[in-house]
Amino acid sequence: MKLLNSSIAVLLLSLATFASVSEAKLAPSTFVGKRKASFPNEASLSEVIGEPEQKQAHAQPKSKSKSSALSSLTRLTGGSAESLSLTPAFTYYLDIFLTGLTVVFTAIWFVSIRNYNLDPKDYNGDFPYFDRQVLDEGFCLARPSTTLFGLGTEKLCGIADLLLVVFFYFKYKDSFVEGDGRFQVLGGRNMTSERFNFFALFTLIHGAIHFFGFSAQGHIWGGETSSVESILVVGVLAVMSIFSRKGLMETFEDAGKSGWDTIATVVWLGLVAAFVIGFNEKAFALTFVNVATFLPVLAARVLLFKKDDERRLKGFYDGKTPMGPVIIAIIHLTVTFFEPLVCEAWFESVGGHLLMDISLWFMLIRHMF
Numbered sequence: 001m002k003l004l005n006s007s008i009a010v011l012l013l014s015l016a017t018f019a020s021v022s023e024a025k026l027a028p029s030t031f032v033g034k035r036k037a038s039f040p041n042e043a044s045l046s047e048v049i050g051e052p053e054q055k056q057a058h059a060q061p062k063s064k065s066k067s068s069a070l071s072s073l074t075r076l077t078g079g080s081a082e083s084l085s086l087t088p089a090f091t092y093y094l095d096i097f098l099t100g101l102t103v104v105f106t107a108i109w110f111v112s113i114r115n116y117n118l119d120p121k122d123y124n125g126d127f128p129y130f131d132r133q134v135l136d137e138g139f140c141l142a143r144p145s146t147t148l149f150g151l152g153t154e155k156l157c158g159i160a161d162l163l164l165v166v167f168f169y170f171k172y173k174d175s176f177v178e179g180d181g182r183f184q185v186l187g188g189r190n191m192t193s194e195r196f197n198f199f200a201l202f203t204l205i206h207g208a209i210h211f212f213g214f215s216a217q218g219h220i221w222g223g224e225t226s227s228v229e230s231i232l233v234v235g236v237l238a239v240m241s242i243f244s245r246k247g248l249m250e251t252f253e254d255a256g257k258s259g260w261d262t263i264a265t266v267v268w269l270g271l272v273a274a275f276v277i278g279f280n281e282k283a284f285a286l287t288f289v290n291v292a293t294f295l296p297v298l299a300a301r302v303l304l305f306k307k308d309d310e311r312r313l314k315g316f317y318d319g320k321t322p323m324g325p326v327i328i329a330i331i332h333l334t335v336t337f338f339e340p341l342v343c344e345a346w347f348e349s350v351g352g353h354l355l356m357d358i359s360l361w362f363m364l365i366r367h368m369f
Helices: 003-022 042-049 053-058 066-075 088-118 132-137 153-175 192-211 227-240 242-254 261-278 282-304 322-343 353-364
Strands: 182-183 189-191
Touching: 042 227, 053 132, 088 282, 088 322, 132 322, 153 192, 153 353, 189 192, 192 227, 192 353, 227 242, 227 261, 227 282, 242 261, 242 282, 261 282, 282 322, 322 353
Parallel strands: none
Antiparallel strands: none
16 A cells, blocks of 8 residues: 555656646746737737626716625625726735734744654643644644545545636636736736646645545654655655745746746755755645745745835736735635644634645635636
């Protein structure tokens, strides 16, 4: 069984590495905002994205009977392009806030690991420290009474990832456009087929790791861990944290920092090396991936873009509606922070790590909203 699991893992890792390298080669060398849309007839904008019904409504006097609640709902759901705007200043303060939260979260993680290693038997994991179950198992397992058909959290995560990929592919495949790996700007962002395929493969691999129950316990290297297993685990860590590199590359590109791709690669691999050497525990890998994915990108946005820089509106928070990606990013970070801190308190009773997997998928495709 161990041999079978190792074979499956090697296959999945090979596919993930191929997808990562292939998608990285598709990254453009010019700003997305400055590139012309790849549609042959830009004059037929309304035919591509659909003629908004609001245009016809503008010709008629506005009804005073419309409730403010309905108007607010229309704005929040992207009903009007001009009704709600995302300003550079708002994203600036939001980046500072989220960066600060991530730094605090990382500090709590470090202290929790220190206390856990000093006395594993007596570590209770009371708030605000990491829950003991998360440090033991690697993530928050849902209570058996809350799972479907008696399936464990890992099985449910694998099934959920598969269903999400299949549903969104068949529902939105006709809206995907051919591109160079990023997005096409045409009255709002349309997901490129290359980008979606990369996210889909990443999510399927992530789900497969859960479904086949690869152990998250033990050392990454040394002890009873074989050299082959150590290499495999390090490779999986590198693939799962690839979004640190990708996010930095796109942030540097939006900031006009040409030639900084090497810096993004060094930061990504440096973080992986620091975790493997400094922590050497597979159970801590999930939190590492979360921190390594968000902290460098958010910090780079704070340092590279001034408060009123219009380039802030590209990349991380850009979407088809003004606030869609912002709301999704906040929800995902909230779930990320809650899972290890309040697992036994209540998080395990509402699905545990399953919520994390679902929010991660929406975080990946947030630009579609």
